[in-house]
Amino acid sequence: MTEILITLPDGSQRSFAAGSTAGDVAASIGSRLAKAAVAAVVNGDEADLTTPLLNGATVAIITGDSDEGRHVLRHSTSHVMAQAVLQLFPGAKYSIGPAITDGFYYDFELPASKTFSEDDLVLVEARMRQIMSANQPFIRSEMSIDDALALFADQPYKCEIIERVRALAGVVIDPDDEEVSVDAGEVDPDGTVSVYRNTDEFVDMCRGPHVPTTSRLGHFKLMKVAGAYWRGNEKGPMLQRIYGTAWDTKAALEEHLHRLEEAEKRDHRKLATELDLLSFPSELGGGLAVWHPKGAIVRKHMEDYSRDRHENGGYQFVFTPHLANANLFQTSGHLDFYKDGMYPPMEMDNGTYYMKPMNCPMHCLIFRSRQRSYRELPLRLFELGTVYRYERAGTLHGLMRIRGFTQDDSHIYCTEEQLQDEIASLLDFVLSVLRAFGFHDFTANLSTRDPKKSVGSDEIWDKATEALREGLHRHGLQYKVKHGDAAFYGPKIDIDVKDAIGRTWQLSTIQCDFNLPDRFNLEYVGADNNRHQPIMLHRALFGSVERFFGVLLEHYAGAFPTWLAPVQVRILPVATAHEEYAQAQVAALRAAGFRVDVIEANDQLGKRIRAAKLDKIPYVLVVGDDDVADNTFGVNPRGGEVERGVSVATFIERLAADVEQGSAGLTPVV
RNA sequence: GCCCAGGUAGCUCAGUCGGUAGAGCAACGCACUCGUAAUGCGUAGGUCAGGAGUUCGAUUCUCCUCUUGGGCUCCA
Numbered sequence: 001m002t003e004i005l006i007t008l009p010d011g012s013q014r015s016f017a018a019g020s021t022a023g024d025v026a027a028s029i030g031s032r033l034a035k036a037a038v039a040a041v042v043n044g045d046e047a048d049l050t051t052p053l054l055n056g057a058t059v060a061i062i063t064g065d066s067d068e069g070r071h072v073l074r075h076s077t078s079h080v081m082a083q084a085v086l087q088l089f090p091g092a093k094y095s096i097g098p099a100i101t102d103g104f105y106y107d108f109e110l111p112a113s114k115t116f117s118e119d120d121l122v123l124v125e126a127r128m129r130q131i132m133s134a135n136q137p138f139i140r141s142e143m144s145i146d147d148a149l150a151l152f153a154d155q156p157y158k159c160e161i162i163e164r165v166r167a168l169a170g171v172v173i174d175p176d177d178e179e180v181s182v183d184a185g186e187v188d189p190d191g192t193v194s195v196y197r198n199t200d201e202f203v204d205m206c207r208g209p210h211v212p213t214t215s216r217l218g219h220f221k222l223m224k225v226a227g228a229y230w231r232g233n234e235k236g237p238m239l240q241r242i243y244g245t246a247w248d249t250k251a252a253l254e255e256h257l258h259r260l261e262e263a264e265k266r267d268h269r270k271l272a273t274e275l276d277l278l279s280f281p282s283e284l285g286g287g288l289a290v291w292h293p294k295g296a297i298v299r300k301h302m303e304d305y306s307r308d309r310h311e312n313g314g315y316q317f318v319f320t321p322h323l324a325n326a327n328l329f330q331t332s333g334h335l336d337f338y339k340d341g342m343y344p345p346m347e348m349d350n351g352t353y354y355m356k357p358m359n360c361p362m363h364c365l366i367f368r369s370r371q372r373s374y375r376e377l378p379l380r381l382f383e384l385g386t387v388y389r390y391e392r393a394g395t396l397h398g399l400m401r402i403r404g405f406t407q408d409d410s411h412i413y414c415t416e417e418q419l420q421d422e423i424a425s426l427l428d429f430v431l432s433v434l435r436a437f438g439f440h441d442f443t444a445n446l447s448t449r450d451p452k453k454s455v456g457s458d459e460i461w462d463k464a465t466e467a468l469r470e471g472l473h474r475h476g477l478q479y480k481v482k483h484g485d486a487a488f489y490g491p492k493i494d495i496d497v498k499d500a501i502g503r504t505w506q507l508s509t510i511q512c513d514f515n516l517p518d519r520f521n522l523e524y525v526g527a528d529n530n531r532h533q534p535i536m537l538h539r540a541l542f543g544s545v546e547r548f549f550g551v552l553l554e555h556y557a558g559a560f561p562t563w564l565a566p567v568q569v570r571i572l573p574v575a576t577a578h579e580e581y582a583q584a585q586v587a588a589l590r591a592a593g594f595r596v597d598v599i600e601a602n603d604q605l606g607k608r609i610r611a612a613k614l615d616k617i618p619y620v621l622v623v624g625d626d627d628v629a630d631n632t633f634g635v636n637p638r639g640g641e642v643e644r645g646v647s648v649a650t651f652i653e654r655l656a657a658d659v660e661q662g663s664a665g666l667t668p669v670v
Numbered sequence: 671g672c673c674c675a676g677g678u679a680g681c682u683c684a685g686u687c688g689g690u691a692g693a694g695c696a697a698c699g700c701a702c703u704c705g706u707a708a709u710g711c712g713u714a715g716g717u718c719a720g721g722a723g724u725u726c727g728a729u730u731c732u733c734c735u736c737u738u739g740g741g742c743u744c745c746a
Contacts (some may be wrong), residue, residue: 115674226741227673234743238673241741269739273681282677282719282737337746392671392744393737401745453746487746515746575703601703610707624705634705642706 004055016053023049023212026061036063038216038248039072039209046072048140048209064248074099076138076210077128077220077246078106083202084127085242089114094204095157095230095239102256103220103245107228109157109237116225116240124242125222132217136198138210148193148205157230158205162193219253220246263501266557268550269398275558275615277566280398287396287403289546294566297595299549301564303384305436306408306542313429315382315410320362322386326352331519332361341389359385360513360538363411364520367534372524377534378414378422384545385409399550406545413522413534419464422537423471423510427493430508430541431475434497437552438561441498444472444479445506447486454488456514464512464535465491489515499555507548511538559616559638562655563662569596569655570612571633574624576601581628585621585648592652594659609636619655 003015006025016024022040026033026049040047041060046068053059062069078097081104086092089110097106110116116124143151145166152158196210197203211217221244228241247253264270272278277295280288291299310317326345329335334342338357346353356362363381372379386406395401414422431442446468449461468491472479479493486492490512496504513536516522523531542548552560562568569589573582582598589596599608605622612620622634626645633651634644 118675224740225674228742229672232743234672238742240673243741276680280738286737334746341745389745394671394673394742395744396738489746572706573703574705577703603704604702604709605704605706607708608706613707620706622706626705636706644705 004053004057006053007056007058009058009060018055019052021050021052022047022059022061025053025059029061033061033063036065036069036248037061038064038069038076038211041068046209048138049212050137051140065252070246070248071099072209072211073217073219073248074104074246075206076214077217077244078104079138079196079198079204079206079210080128080131080214080217081124081222081242081244082106082108082204083131083198084124086202088120088123088127093155093157096161097204103223103243105228105241105243107157107230107239107241109239115227116242118225121222121225121242128220128222129218131198132214135213135215137213138208139197140194140208140210141197142192142194145191145193148195151195151203152205161205165193166191217246219248219250220244221253221257259501263503263554266501266554267398268400268553271553271558272399272550275566277553278399285403286393287391287401289399289402289404295549297566298560298564299545302437302542302549302552303408303545306384306433309429309433309436310382310410313380315380318363318366318381318383320359320366320383320385321356322388323353323355324362326354328361328365329354329356332358332364332516333519334358334361341391343388343390355388356385357387357389359383359387359407359409360411360516360536361520363409364516364522364536367411367413367522368520372413372522372534374415374524374526374532377524378412378418379534380410380412382408382410399546399553402544402546405547407540408542408545408548410539410541412537412539413517413524414537415524415526415532416460416463416535419512419535419537420467420470423467423493424474426510426537426539427471427475427477430495430510430539431477433541434495434507437548438555439497439499442477443496443498443504444477445482445485445494445496446472446479447482447492447494448484449486449491450484450488452484454486455518456490460514460535461491464514468493468510468512487511489513497551499551500557503554505551507543507551508541509539509543512536513538559618561662562618562658563660565616565618566595567597567615567617568594568659569619569621570615570617571596571598571621571623572605572608572612573598573601574605574622578623578625578628582623585623585633588648589652589655592656594655613638618658619651621651 002018004018004020005013005015007013014028016028022042023034023037026037037049039062040049041062042051042053042057046062062072064070064073075098078099082094082097085106085108086094091111093109095107095109097104145162148162149159152162193205194207195203196206196208198214223243223245226241226243227238230236230239245253245256247256272295275294276292277298278289278291281290284290323346326335334357342357343355363383366381367379384406386404388404391401391403396403412422434442448465454461472493492509492511494506495508496506498504517533517536522534522536524534526532560566571582571586573579579600586596586598609620616638618638620636622636624634627633630645632645632647634642635646635651636642
């Protein structure tokens with residue numbers, strides 16, 4: 001047969017000469033498509049453009065501007081990086097180099113335990129560009145496992161991957177098992193190993209597909225070097241990882257780099273310093289913050305709002321101490337399971353004390369302090385409880401990962417029958433509060449039982465998991481199931497929010513607990529006059545106040561909405577003669593409950609306006625002769641146009657409306 | 671905890687091939703009194719993260735500790 005028939009995605013069919021490739025198909029459709037093509041989908045499987053097609057194949061072209069296409073570009077770029085590193089560092093061992101979000105990485109072991117320096121990145125990148133200019137082909141071949149072991153005989157990491165695949169041959173691969181699927185991405189699970197060769201010297205094991213030649217690549221940048229454990233195993237060898245980003249066009253690459261710059265500008269640690277909100281004095285020790293007046297006032301309003309909502313939402317407030325006798329954490333099990341996360345013990349003459357890493361044990365004591373009736377349930381205890389956890393040094397990150405923090409912590413005790421409704425109304429409550437802080441895009445994760453480590457009966461796990469799932473369905477909330485990701489004591493829902501620049505943050509959790517009620521022997525007397533064990537729910541909404549503050553800071557890029565802004569209004573008298581008027585207005589606005597300050601006319605007006613803008617103050621009011629005469633303001637709103645001659649009454653009305661709108665969620669929902 | 675890179679004035683940074691440091695902004699003072707994003711001049715401000723070592727001499731070189739950043743791992 002000299003002709004083959006190919007079906008295209010739109011259902012149309014075309015005939016090609018035998019031996020034609022997906023690349024030929026793309027070229028026959030159009031030169032623009034041929035240029036954009038990076039790989040193809042042949043009969044449902046991704047394949048190289050250079051693979052000869054068989055008669056009757058269905059072919060779709062993957063272009064570089066699709067997710068799949070970028071994945072191919074990134075993966076191919078990582079191969080080029082491996083080749084460059086092996087040239088520049090003879091004797092280097094290469095392990096794996098997958099495509100990841102926005103880019104790729106590759107892990108190496110350098111000879112004599114050498115490490116990469118920042119300067120090496122420049123060298124590697126230059127060598128990569130040479131390889132790309134050389135227009136090397138990606139040539140695929142397949143071989144047996146034994147041949148592959150021979151080919152990679154001096155590459156121990158490659159051999160380890162091949163051996164693992166051999167061991168797994170015939171085993172159905174669970175896509176949730178990340179460790180195995182990484183290998184599966186490198187090698188076909190059917191017993192053959194595919195490799196891609198660029199030159200006589202450089203060949204890499206890979207399932208593909210790849211771009212036809214290295215000249216198809218080029219819009220990339222190496223970003224950073226890092227250490228990374230082989231197979232993520234803390235006890236295993238530490239490899240040297242290089243991260244890069246790669247895109248289909250120069251514009252896309254530049255846009256990505258620009259996005260990174262923007263994200264850096266709104267880094268909460270930077271903004272916290274610039275706006276004088278809080279700091280991390282090294283004298284305190286790592287992961288501990290002090291809140292300056294401007295940060296504290298924002299935090300106070302966040303907490304006030306949270307308290308109002310909880311008060312209206314049927315919660316009862318409690319307070320508990322920051323430390324407790326070891327007996328408490330023995331009972332709760334924290335000393336058995338969580339000791340590494342706790343600050344070390346304080347030996348006192350009447351026992352051993354620990355800083356509390358969690359509030360739950362103390363809330364359980366409150367539940368247990370007297371006999372409880374089913375009529376009291378659900379019992380919702382709420383506390384802004386400060387806890388201390390000895391997070392490992394390398395994991396600290398500004399406010400996002402901190403050692404002393406305050407949870408907006410709630411523990412809800414209810415009956416099995418109440419669980420369903422309670423979870424549904426909890427979700428209502430959580431989302432409603434998050435919306436008040438400017439978040440509108442939510443997704444959820446449902447973490448289910450890990451049978452290898454869990455307490456509680458099958459029945460209760462099933463029931464609780466269903467209750468969580470049903471709650472999510474009622475909300476139409478998009479969610480993913482994380483199989484086996486639950487803690488040993490119960491299933492949970494995590495809620496992720498998307499921020500102003502599209503990043504997601506995990507904030508709230510709703511977590512069932514079958515363990516603590518048992519350990520603390522919690523009971524209530526039911527309608528049947530018998531004793532029953534309540535179900536316990538942990539629920540944090542902000543997660544931690546500190547972390548939530550950090551997320552808000554990044555979300556708003558420091559420009560807090562008026563109801564939260566540390567200074568809502570700044571009045572600038574044009575000249576000294578207007579200061580009296582300015583002071584009188586400050587007094588009036590403060591009396592009306594607004595946060596207002598004034599900067600006297602010692603500096604030029606333009607300079608004071610600039611300073612106010614850099615402070616991201618919502619309203620800058622300029623007052624001069626006209627305003628004194630007419631009882632008006634010149635209003636310069638954040639992000640808006642200057643308006644002269646606004647009457648004081650009108651401005652106060654607008655300001656009040658702005659504040660009201662920002663905290664609109666204050667109206668009770670229950 | 672592990673790998674890499676840092677820590678110099680309140681902030682952002684420069685500098686010292688080993689001879690105890692400098693800029694801009696901020697602060698303070700004086701002059702300017704100004705209508706919407708940087709007025710001018712001046713003053714003050716640093717045990718160069720901390721400790722030990724090498725050296726005639728260490729902010730600079732070495733080691734340790736603390737701490738920060740990027741990752742890994744961890745986050746019952």
